[in-house]
Amino acid sequence: MAFLNRAEGMFRKLARFLPFILAVAQAEGASPSEYEVKAAFIHNFAKFVQWPMSSGSNTLRLCIVGDNPFANALEVIRDQAIDGKHWEFQFLRTPQNLDRCQVAFISVSETGKLNAIVESLGGKPVLTIGDGEGFAERGLIINFYLENQKVRFEINPNAARRAGLAISSQLLKLARIVTVGEER
Amino acid sequence: MKKTRALQALHVSILSLSFASLAEPVRGEEEAQTRGEAQPGQNDPKALTLLSLEQLMDVQVISVARKPQKLAESAAAIHVISQEDIRRSGMSSIPELLRLAPGINVAQFDGNKWAISSRGFNEVFSSNLLVLVDGRTVYSPIFSGVYWDVQDFPLEDIERIEVIRGPGGTLWGANAVNGVINIITKRAKDTQGGLLTAGVGNIEQDTELLRYGGKLGESAHYRVYAKHFDRSHYDRAGDNKPNDAWNQTRSGFRLDWEPSGPDSVSLQGDTYAGTSGENINIPLLSSPYSRTLNDDVKVSGGYLRARWQRTLSAGSDLSLQFYYDHTDRKPATLEESRDTYDLDFQHRFPWWGRHELIWGLGYRLTQDETIAHTFSTSFNPASKALNLYSVFVQDESRWMGDRVRFIIGSKVEHNDFTGFQFQPNARLLWKPAEAHTLWASASRAVRTPSRGETAVRLATSPFQNQGMTFLPVVFGNPGFRSETLLAYEFGYRSEPFKNLSVDAAAFYHDYDHLNTTEAGNPYLESTPAPAHFVIPLRIENKSSARVYGIELEANWRLNGNWRLSGSYTLLQMHFRIDPASTDTASLARSGDSPQQQWQFHSYFDLPHHLNLDAALYYVDRLSNQQTLAYTRIDLRLGWQPVKDLELSLAGRNLLDGSHREFGSNLVQVGSEVPRSLYAKLSWHF
Numbered sequence: 001m002a003f004l005n006r007a008e009g010m011f012r013k014l015a016r017f018l019p020f021i022l023a024v025a026q027a028e029g030a031s032p033s034e035y036e037v038k039a040a041f042i043h044n045f046a047k048f049v050q051w052p053m054s055s056g057s058n059t060l061r062l063c064i065v066g067d068n069p070f071a072n073a074l075e076v077i078r079d080q081a082i083d084g085k086h087w088e089f090q091f092l093r094t095p096q097n098l099d100r101c102q103v104a105f106i107s108v109s110e111t112g113k114l115n116a117i118v119e120s121l122g123g124k125p126v127l128t129i130g131d132g133e134g135f136a137e138r139g140l141i142i143n144f145y146l147e148n149q150k151v152r153f154e155i156n157p158n159a160a161r162r163a164g165l166a167i168s169s170q171l172l173k174l175a176r177i178v179t180v181g182e183e184r
Numbered sequence: 185m186k187k188t189r190a191l192q193a194l195h196v197s198i199l200s201l202s203f204a205s206l207a208e209p210v211r212g213e214e215e216a217q218t219r220g221e222a223q224p225g226q227n228d229p230k231a232l233t234l235l236s237l238e239q240l241m242d243v244q245v246i247s248v249a250r251k252p253q254k255l256a257e258s259a260a261a262i263h264v265i266s267q268e269d270i271r272r273s274g275m276s277s278i279p280e281l282l283r284l285a286p287g288i289n290v291a292q293f294d295g296n297k298w299a300i301s302s303r304g305f306n307e308v309f310s311s312n313l314l315v316l317v318d319g320r321t322v323y324s325p326i327f328s329g330v331y332w333d334v335q336d337f338p339l340e341d342i343e344r345i346e347v348i349r350g351p352g353g354t355l356w357g358a359n360a361v362n363g364v365i366n367i368i369t370k371r372a373k374d375t376q377g378g379l380l381t382a383g384v385g386n387i388e389q390d391t392e393l394l395r396y397g398g399k400l401g402e403s404a405h406y407r408v409y410a411k412h413f414d415r416s417h418y419d420r421a422g423d424n425k426p427n428d429a430w431n432q433t434r435s436g437f438r439l440d441w442e443p444s445g446p447d448s449v450s451l452q453g454d455t456y457a458g459t460s461g462e463n464i465n466i467p468l469l470s471s472p473y474s475r476t477l478n479d480d481v482k483v484s485g486g487y488l489r490a491r492w493q494r495t496l497s498a499g500s501d502l503s504l505q506f507y508y509d510h511t512d513r514k515p516a517t518l519e520e521s522r523d524t525y526d527l528d529f530q531h532r533f534p535w536w537g538r539h540e541l542i543w544g545l546g547y548r549l550t551q552d553e554t555i556a557h558t559f560s561t562s563f564n565p566a567s568k569a570l571n572l573y574s575v576f577v578q579d580e581s582r583w584m585g586d587r588v589r590f591i592i593g594s595k596v597e598h599n600d601f602t603g604f605q606f607q608p609n610a611r612l613l614w615k616p617a618e619a620h621t622l623w624a625s626a627s628r629a630v631r632t633p634s635r636g637e638t639a640v641r642l643a644t645s646p647f648q649n650q651g652m653t654f655l656p657v658v659f660g661n662p663g664f665r666s667e668t669l670l671a672y673e674f675g676y677r678s679e680p681f682k683n684l685s686v687d688a689a690a691f692y693h694d695y696d697h698l699n700t701t702e703a704g705n706p707y708l709e710s711t712p713a714p715a716h717f718v719i720p721l722r723i724e725n726k727s728s729a730r731v732y733g734i735e736l737e738a739n740w741r742l743n744g745n746w747r748l749s750g751s752y753t754l755l756q757m758h759f760r761i762d763p764a765s766t767d768t769a770s771l772a773r774s775g776d777s778p779q780q781q782w783q784f785h786s787y788f789d790l791p792h793h794l795n796l797d798a799a800l801y802y803v804d805r806l807s808n809q810q811t812l813a814y815t816r817i818d819l820r821l822g823w824q825p826v827k828d829l830e831l832s833l834a835g836r837n838l839l840d841g842s843h844r845e846f847g848s849n850l851v852q853v854g855s856e857v858p859r860s861l862y863a864k865l866s867w868h869f
Contacts, residue, residue, distance in 0.1 A: 037243055040232035044240065067618060080233050112586040115499050115534065138499060148268065149744070150241060158445070174237055179445045 035073035037151045038144055042103065042129060043077040043087075045142060048171035051102060051125050052164050059088040065095050065117070066107030069131075099124040106140060108132040114139070118159075125164045136178040141165070143178075154178050259591060259611035259623040260352075261287065261675055261689035261735060265345040267370075272787055272797045274820030274834030276339070276388055276862060279332040282365065283801065284785075285347035286751030287689075287735040289777055291806070291846040294855040295387075295418045295428030296333040296460040299846045302349045302363035303693065304731050304757050304777040308849060311631055314352065314360035317367045318452070319528065320489055320507045323359055325550060325570065326520055328634035333460040334483050334511065336432060338393050338411055340379060340866075343370040349735065350691060351629035351671045353607030354593045357546075357574055358632045361669050362693075369452075372397055372405035372440040378869040385862035389414045403442045410435040417461065418855035419842040426855045427478035432458025446495040455486030463853040466517065467560050467645045469653060469716055474645040476853065477516060485511035499540065500533040517851075518562065519555040524548065542593075543577040552635065559712050560643040561851075564660075568635060573598045589613040601633040602666045624674040630666040637664045637699065637723050644850050646716060653716040655709075658701055658723065658850075665725045670694040683741040692732045697725035698759075700767035726765035729773075731757045745789040752782040775808025795822040809847030815839055828868040836860045 046060055060082060064070065068091055077087055090101065095117045098104050104126050106117060111132055118139030121128065130136075131144035136156040141163065143154050154176040160167050232240070263285040275281050279298040283290045289306050291299040301310040309329025315322050317337075323330055345367050352360035376397040383391040390413065397407035415430040436454030443449065460481045465474050489507035496502065509524040530544035551569035556562035578593025594608035609627035616622065639660040646655040675689035704720040733755040740748045757774035761767055784800045801816040817839050822832040837843070842856035 036232055037240060040235065040240055041237075043233050044237050048237075076232050109586060112538065112582040137495065150243065152241065171237065174241065179442065 033073060034146070034151065035070045036076050038131065039070060039073045039076045041144070041151060041153065042105070043080055043082070045127065045129070045171065046082050046103065048168040049127055049160075050166040050168075051127075058085050060085045060103065061088045061090060061101045062103045062105065063090045063092050063098060063101035064105045064107065065092045065098070065110055067109035069107060070105075095120070098126055101126055103127045103129065106130045106132075106135070121163070123162060123164065127163070127165060128159070141167075142175075152176065257589070257613065257621070259589065259613040259625060261349040261673065261691070263287075263347045263349075263687075263737065265347065267343060270339055270342055270345075272795060272820060272822065273799070274797065274818055274832065274836065274862070276383065276391065276864075277332075278335050278337075278339070278342075278345075278367065281339070281345065282347065283783070285345075286737045286783070287349045287753045288347060288363070289781065289803070291803075291811075292857050293846045293852070294426065294462060295415060296430035297428075297462070297852070298332045300330070300332070301777065302347075303691065303733065304729075304755055305362060305773070306777045306846075308846070308852065311359065311634065312362035313365065314356055314363070315365045315367070316356070318369055318489060319491070319505055320487060320509065320526070324511070324522070325632075325634055326522070326552060326554075327636045328359065328631065331483075331511070331513070333430060334432075334456060334458075334485060336413070336456075337369070337434065337436065337454060338395065338409055340381065340393070340395070341369045341375060341407075341409070343368045343374070349689065350625070350673050351607075351609065351627040351669055353627065353629035354576060354578060354595050354609040357576075357595055358597055358599070358605055358607070358630050358666070361629045361631045361667070369438070371450075372407045372438045375407045375438075376405065379866070380869065381864060381866045383862055383864035385860055387416055387418075387858065387860040388862050389416050391864075400439075400441075404439065405441075406437065406439045408435070408437045419858050420853075420855045426853075427461040427463050427480070428855050429461045430459070432456055432460075432483075434458075448493050450491045450493075451489070453486065453488040455484075457482075457484040459483070462515075463855075464515070464517065464851050465645065465853065466558060467643050467655065469646060469655065469712060469714055473647070479516045481516075482514040483512065485509070496533070502529070502531040504529050517556070517558050517560060519557070520552060521554075522550060522552040524550040538583065539579055539581045541577065541579050544575070546572070546574040548572040562641050563635065563639045564641060565639060568639070570600050570635075571598075572600075587615045597632075599632050601638055601662075601664070602630075605630045605632065605666060619679040621677040622674070623677075625672070627669075627671050627673075629669045629671065631669075632666050633664040636660060638662045642850070653714065654706065654719055655716050656719045656721055658721045661723045664699070664723055665697050667698050667725065668696050685739045687737040689735045690733070691735075693730070695729040695731065698727035698729060698770070700724050700726040700761060700765050700770050702726065703766050724765070726762040726767065727759060727770045728762075729757060729759045731755070747787045748785065749787075750782065750784040753780065755779055772808045775806055778804035778806060778813075780804045793824040795820070797822070803845070806846065811844050811847055814843045814845070830866040832864045832866075834862045834864070836862070
């Protein structure tokens, strides 16, 4: 019983400090969001990956498959160019016609369909990226994960080889490498 | 008086930290400015693309308090203690770390023993919580419980601790009645290089750890370590000086090898030796009928575990694990030595479109030898080998575009005491909207008899009546049944705002065939002399209980430097005894666990690579353990002056000079937990 009285006093004191605490929360807006950083990474990945002879179009198509976690974060890379090619974004609710994308980001909402997506893309030159647990082991080429509040990524070189994409060693050495057995 | 001042000090520090954060730049910003580059931020997000890959990897992000995929989609009441939580807790032993999980009741009994349980039924040998380390069970069948004093491997080697409240019988087997604690250690490739830690404090008088990890060729990694600690005794209100000091030396290794793409092999082992002191009461057949003994229990043991895992294709894998475990304990009353051999196989594969099946087989042989040194405690038979066979199968299916998951399965075991045991369960998970999850489950779990319950003879202090000596003796019952549980749980998980996540679980547990001790007719016994009457207390299954409660947890990341978390647990227990039972003491068992517990944590990153972490705990009184409610405050200050060096100072139980967390039992005498200070140095080389 005595403790309840002490707790009440403590909560009242903390309530007085609450405006300060909230002010701090507002002021600290300078750290970028997770998906802004991931968008910047995707832009960088495209610089270090080589697609086989392309049709000569000057767009780099990034398809987001499933729920879109990026929201406005893609604005970070919208007008940036790589070798004269500009980004074009497509938001797909279902994984159809993914071979028309150079880069496909598979959202965690598609976890259940991941095996089917990987199978249907077998051999096609699409850089598949995700940020779900075990996505690289399941066949995506690049998978994001978080470590100590920083964005990291893992690469499945076998998957890249199957897609006919060449990944620069500069990118490989910064990644965690995921090795999985070859499909029979 | 002391308490009010301490709380005031806490308020002042919260306030000054708020100002500090406004006044000084955040660590990341500071570094970027000294490098003379544009600071990426919401003001100029496009500047992010100007950073190189290496620079991008250094950027700290605010993300919603997002749990790993596995956690967010679990149809169970689960909490994961991460390595970061461990490092910043300021705690130096595994049992203490379990306080961080909501719904887990951790009561320190003395300097080296804990009573730890989930959802009630707490006691020093808490029988309803299964504890595993990398898939190896550390739950001893002798008294159905965990010897926490020998689970002391380096905290720095722990990847995470998964704490699952509620029955886990289907996947984990018998004795996972109220919960499962799964301690997972890091892979060898994540502990490369050297690590030296040294600590000193008023209780942890000295602690040292030396660890080294390296590579063997291209596809194998290893680590080896050695550690030692010496901890002083605690305090006790009462006459006897406590004898609960604790020291141990331990060393071990881990080797991970990937011989080819789909295969991975892991080998690990530990060996330890030390002393765990205690004070025990030994009955005597003549006046004064009981004496307290200072017992320096020598403990030693080790294990070896081998695991092979093969990925067959995307989403399909199998694993085979074998371990051998040896434990040796030498208390003054009864020595125990145990060898355990365990073989476990699991196979997981997708089938029938939207389903994933996981099934497995297991065999365990555990054999013990006990040697009694006093008339008061013995086992009959003194030695026994127990075989355990198990098979389980579980199917998981996804529906409605991954919004609904249904899991159904069962484990079937055969043990030498109670034959076949079935532990089925069904779970349903539904995501009505992004960032909202509802789950529900119904399960059956069993707690199989311990060696003690079937074979012990334990005498307690005799009393005189009309010139005759009466000696109460607890007798094990070879016909003891398994305790059973039917559990119904449901939960809700959500991220209502960016950076805030909440987790709620409610449960209703229906227990039956709970253990009781039934008094029988006294009889005369002449050895050992003098002749006395034995009052037999036979262990039976004549009780049942209804337990229900809720567990709430919230995590709030205020900004890049400050994270708060808290939890609240409510527990209501109602025990009943069968009409034929005489064990009215069983009705008071609801007083062995606290009705309410809550905790609050603040993790604050200060400039100049400082961390200030604070924790506040409240645990309700234990009416059946003569233990009052207590409030605990822990503080930790960590500093990383250079990249590979960390210094920290932690204060635990700062509010109280000493307090009791659990009562003494028939044999062991408990102590009071004191205030403690601990300074630690950690150097990676």
